[in-house]
Structures are given as C-alpha cells and as structure tokens.
Amino acid sequence: MSSVATWPSQAENWLDARGKGAWIVAMILGFIFFWPVGLALLAYMIWSKRMFNGSCKKRDANFRHMGHGLRPTGNQAFDSYKAETLRRLEEEQDAFESFLQRLREAKDKAEFDQFMDERARRSDPEPKNDDPVTI
Known part of the structure; x- marks a missing residue:
C-alpha cells in the first residue's frame, strides 16, 4: 500500500528532475489520451507555479537548501562569524x-x-x- 501512496510523489520527482519540458510533455500526452488528466496536470502546474517560474530543478534545489544557513557547520570560528x-x-x-x-x-x-x-x-x-x- 505504501508504494501505491508514493507513486504520485515519485512521478513528480521524476518529472522535476527532467525540468519544465517533461511537465509540458506529460500534460500534452494527458490531453491526447484522456483530456481530464491533461487538464489536471495543467491545473497542478499553474497551482504549484511550475509553469511560470524557472526550472523545476532550480526550485527543488532552493527548497532543499532552505534553512541550511542556520545549521552549525562544525567550524567554530566560521559559525561565530x-x-x-x-x-x-x-x-x-x-x-x-x-x-x-x-x-x-x-x-x-x-x-x-x-x-x-x-x-x-x-x-x-x-x-x-x-x-x-x-x-
């Protein structure tokens, strides 16, 4: 059951790794094979701002590094600076x-x-x- 619950996030990560073009191709294929899927992907891309911001890879990288500046590095001189x-x-x-x-x-x-x-x-x-x- 857990693999079924995580397949949407795995698909999202896979598409994000390939950039905005992969999202657009998936949306077009969704419209071709079953229009509600394409419409749902379009709505998701607009809602998550994937359509208008830069690359998905950039946003994912920025998200991973958020809060990194507050963690100690282990170098006491640098941390105090x-x-x-x-x-x-x-x-x-x-x-x-x-x-x-x-x-x-x-x-x-x-x-x-x-x-x-x-x-x-x-x-x-x-x-x-x-x-x-x-x-």
Missing part, C-alpha cells in the same frame, strides 16, 4: 525598518499639515473689496 554577521544584518534591517517608519510618519505629517492649511484657507472668509470707500 556567521552568527555575528547575521546578528549585525538583523540590526541593520531593524534600523532600516525604523528609518522607513519615521520617513512614512514624516510624510504623513507633511500631508496632514498641508491638508489643514488648505482647509484653513478655504474656511477663512476672504476680505471683500466691494465696500464703498468713504472720503
């Missing part, structure tokens, strides 16, 4: 995000002050020069 660099980068990211927040707040304040000035100008009655001049 990596930890210090990651800490410094996180501090820089926090500082940049706070800078962006202050920038947004300053822009919002400037826009609000401009709105209030325009509103005050509209609500102030303008002096009329139609009054007769007395001599």
Whole structure:
C-alpha cells in the first residue's frame, strides 16, 4: 500500500528532475489520451507555479537548501562569524525598518499639515473689496 501512496510523489520527482519540458510533455500526452488528466496536470502546474517560474530543478534545489544557513557547520570560528554577521544584518534591517517608519510618519505629517492649511484657507472668509470707500 505504501508504494501505491508514493507513486504520485515519485512521478513528480521524476518529472522535476527532467525540468519544465517533461511537465509540458506529460500534460500534452494527458490531453491526447484522456483530456481530464491533461487538464489536471495543467491545473497542478499553474497551482504549484511550475509553469511560470524557472526550472523545476532550480526550485527543488532552493527548497532543499532552505534553512541550511542556520545549521552549525562544525567550524567554530566560521559559525561565530556567521552568527555575528547575521546578528549585525538583523540590526541593520531593524534600523532600516525604523528609518522607513519615521520617513512614512514624516510624510504623513507633511500631508496632514498641508491638508489643514488648505482647509484653513478655504474656511477663512476672504476680505471683500466691494465696500464703498468713504472720503
């Protein structure tokens, strides 16, 4: 029963190893032999973003290496350097995000002050020069 349950993932891995072209060929063959299979493969390719991203091999390689940067390498000097660099980068990211927040707040304040000035100008009655001049 376990081999039956894993055949879709084995087929997916086999197609991924051969790239996007293999997925397209499988989809076309699915349409030729039994159209719902081709339609299902097309939907899966769109849903999993296999149709629009780069090669399936690249995505699979990137997926395998995710989280690799957090594992210790066994080299204590390198691990401490990596930890210090990651800490410094996180501090820089926090500082940049706070800078962006202050920038947004300053822009919002400037826009609000401009709105209030325009509103005050509209609500102030303008002096009329139609009054007769007395001599």
